[in-house]
Amino acid sequence: MPRNPYYQGPVSDHFDGLRFRNPAAEPETDRSLKDVLRWRRTAPDNPWPPSVPVTPARPDAAVPGLRITMIGHATVLIQLGGLNILTDPVWAQRASPVRFAGPRRVTAPGVALADLPPIHAVLLSHNHYDHLDVATLKALTKAHAPLIITPLGNDSIVRRHVPGARLAALDWHQAHPLDPAGTAQAHLVPALHWSSRGPRDRRMALWGGFMLCAQGRTVYFAGDTGYGTGAIFRALRARFGPVDCALLPIGAYDPRWFMAAQHTNPAEAVAIMRDLDADRALGIHWGTFKLTDEPREDPLHQLDAALAAQGIAPERFRALHPGQVADIPARGAGA
Template sequence: MPITRRRVFTVLAGAAAAIGAPSIWISNMKTYDGPVSDHFDGTRFFDPDGAPPKSLAEVLRWQFGTDRKRASWPDWVPNAHSDTPPPRVGGDKVRLSYVGHVTWLIQTRDLNILIDPVWSMRASPVSFAGPRRHNDPGIAFDALPKIDVVLVSHGHYDHLDIATLSKLAEKFSPRVITPLGNDVTMRDTDSAIKAEGFDWQDRVELGNGIAVTLVPTRHWSARGLFDRNKALWASFVLETPAGKLYIVCDSGYGEGKHFRRVAEKHGPLRLAILPIGAYEPRWFMKDQHMNPSDAVKALADCGAQEALAHHHGTFQLTDEAIDEPVNALADALKEAKIPPERFAALKPGQVVEI
């Protein structure tokens, strides 16, 4: 395929969505301004146990290299399932509905909580380029119950979807809990979004005995050319009556330190939600996205009783086939001698109750 200006634009828009790589999308949004800490130098956030993001040259090497092997995804995959959730779930039960990619609806103690909600057709800074959906959300937007709380893990376009957050603000006006700086991005775009920014290890009461703690994760953030790591990224530990849920929306594995520290500080964990997709080629992705083998190691490290897989099968962000993550997860579980029912990969619209 010839390298045209439009092709480069499309590639960079897609990279911005997939891994926060530099895009030609130049943002004039305000950025976080706060005190220096052990992971903020006064201008940018950093992970002392992480790795720096890839350079523009590496993005172009990945996209245009002669040795690239990018699998072809089906244009559209109709869902076999569709969920119409109840208005509320009371008592000590927790109901988890998989919407797709990294989006979940979690219902417990009469609270409705959305994780990284994306209902848009593209995960991109522009509407005409970048990764597009290959299946419908597992819950139609109009079928959502009243949303009380939204958790947004970081600023990449497949996680922080302003269009969806604006629709949620207009219809439900939920609290939006997010790492530092992403709240600035949201409010600067739409003042109706009730965004609240928090640091790593901050614990936030959500009501009805439910709380969430933001914890470090091996990742990074960007939405444009000049805002790399000017907003923080995090995973979540959600305290529920059925036990603690460890929700990892995006992470590399590294040496497993982040997962073992969560086990030490927040264990025991009832359930881990772990990413298994967007991992090829490994030379480019391994520092920021786990493959299924990494995810199985992360489950062992964090010590959760069970796990659910996500971050696969909706947006083609990287080079593996649409079904490769789920197949590779089955192989990794077999190799680790872990029963497949302990780490399940749902399809959009499927539900788990604990």
């Protein structure tokens, strides 16, 4: 039997001793080489611009309320009650295991590495190269020594490349404190996705999203996820109550026959917003790396259409550009 290079642990309802899997009754994310070849053979010619202008932000060292700054793709700075938290930090020029090939970023990071405030924690959702960048984690560890919270198995990958990293590995439904008093917590929650760093390690490290709870506020970071039956999101609403702000992926969704099980489109992101009873949502995972077939601006148009169709005010769900900042009011406090 093959050996899992990242994690050895007890069998569970989502780990068979070798590979992790999505919750039962949800769509299968595995795709065959035949599927990949079919996708590439039928892909439309939708070139992205070589670069898109960005006006970088210079974040404050600390924020008393809840502020979100978009850096790019799934990399977001969450500032809440004096804590500074990064999600899936990638400052690399390519989302790739090599520097000379693979998807190249078309937007500069919305915050320069040198301009980051003190980073207390990193929420690392899974091990795909557009979410786990070793060079960035090395730089952050050297400059800030943040706590890196990640699903099972990904800690082994980080530790191999960043020996000094402070790491906490969680299973779904586990939590870890973000402050010494334990008043702020990061909860790892299920996502409908998969993992791999190469051709032989598919689903050998766990993936997930995070629910951040601090100062009576809740922020949901989806990482990468499909929508599936929607059951995992309705379960989050039942467990955590209404969400103040949901960071939801709105890009990398075409072709649907290939991507639907693993990546939401904008209409499904709006459905997640409603399932979570989220007061606000911010669109992430779009416009930085060309990973799939849709034109770069298509997520914006589809999001506008989905919000209009469901009667949701556009200011409640914004698609952030790198460098843009959103201050999230307390629930019910208005814009």
